[in-house]
Amino acid sequence: MIKIDLKGKVVIxxxxxxxxxxxxxxxxxxxxATVVGLDIHAPSQPLKGAQFLEVNVANSANVGKCINxxxxxxGHIDCLVNNAGISKDAPVWKMTESMWDDVIDVxxxxxxxxxxxxxxxxxxxxLGKIVNVASINGMRGKFGLANYAASKAGIIGLTKAVATELARYHVNVNAVAPGLIATPLVMSMTPEALAKSKSEILLGEPGQPEDVAHTIVFLCSDLAKHITGEIIKIDGGQYI
Ligand SMILES: NC(=O)c1ccc[n+]([C@@H]2O[C@H](COP(=O)([O-])OP(=O)(O)OC[C@H]3O[C@@H](n4cnc5c(N)ncnc54)[C@H](O)[C@@H]3O)[C@@H](O)[C@H]2O)c1
Structure with missing residues (x-):
């Protein structure tokens, strides 16, 4: 039986x-694993066994203090999952400088x-594992998402560059690229945009958050020890 056992690992x-x-x-x-969540908000539902620290990831000094x-x-950190993300959508001619900056910053x-x-x-x-959360929209682009798509394309470049830098220290650096996943972030989409996205999914349904979570945990396990610099789509065939 294959089992992922992360006892003793500290995950941010x-x-x-x-x-x-x-x-x-x-x-x-x-x-x-021991989990430390970093977020600007308190958890939506209590999470037994996790510690939470309030921090804005866009603020480098505060992030540095938190990590120290x-x-x-x-005593140590074993895995880092860069998942925090926001969207502020508009076609490029209506996108303000602050909409651009806010999304790129976070x-x-x-x-x-x-x-x-x-x-x-x-x-x-x-040693160490880093998993960044990108998006299929960082691979293909999408109407109204210039800032978001650029940020996620940037995540893909960041993942590959850092994978080359940290491989000699036995650190694996990968990214996941979800398609439409049923979370609060997508609830802000217009009904038309949501219906269009759903219609693209070959497997017929949006993904669930745990579909992404399972891949992230796999990438942080020894089962994935020979994977680095990789971007794994989790999208039910939404973008192939
Ligand atoms: N839901 C999808 O369909 C989908 C698809 C592709 C990629 N993603 C990506 O997955 C990640 C998670 O998205 P989600 O759908 O779970 O969204 P969500 O809104 O449910 O969760 C995002 C979390 O990030 C936190 N956050 C926002 N700004 C922050 C900041 N400055 N500092 C610290 N924390 C901050 C929020 O408080 C929230 O808890 C994001 O990077 C998103 O771009 C989501």
Whole structure:
């Protein structure tokens, strides 16, 4: 029987208060890991066994302090999941500078900030797993999503670059690229946009947060020890 056992592993998950991040925290806890969620909000539903720290991932100094505090209290960090993300959609001619900046700051710079502050720790320990949450819309683009698609395309480039830098320290760096997943983020879509997205999914239904969570936990396990620099779509065939 194959079992993922992450007892003794300390995992940081950004955006763990809701949706995919919350579900990922639950699955890591089921696998025996110690979970620290970083989020600007308190969790949508209580998460037994997880600790939460309030932080805006876009603020590098605060992220650095948080990561140092976690190393001091937990002793070490084994896995980092960069999941926090927002969307502020508009066609490019209506997209304001602040809509652009906000999405890039959280989705792309937020992931960079966390990787930057944890990288020396991983190098010293000669181990670590990083999983970034991209999107199929960072691969194909989509109407109204110039900022979001650029941030997620950036995540893909960031993943591949950092994979080349950290491989010599035995750190695996990968990304998942979900399609439409039933979370609060997609509830802000217009009914027309939601129906169009659903119609693209070959397997017929939007994914569930745990579909993404299971792949993230797999990528943080020894089962995936020979995978790095990879982007795994989890989209029911929405974009092939
Ligand atoms: N739901 C989908 O269909 C879908 C598809 C592709 C990719 N994604 C990506 O998956 C990730 C999670 O999305 P979700 O659907 O679970 O959304 P969600 O809104 O349910 O959860 C996002 C979490 O990020 C947190 N967050 C937002 N800004 C933050 C900040 N500045 N600092 C710290 N935390 C912050 C929020 O508080 C929230 O808990 C995002 O990166 C999103 O882009 C989602």
């Amino acid at each position: 998950i950004t955006g763990a208060a809701s949706g995919i991040g919350h579900s990922t925290a639950e699955v890591f806890i089921q696998a025996g 505090d976690i190393i001091a209290t937990q 989705n792309l710079k937020g992931a960079f900030n966390c990787i930057h502050h944890v990288a020396s720790h991983f190098r010293e320990r000669q």
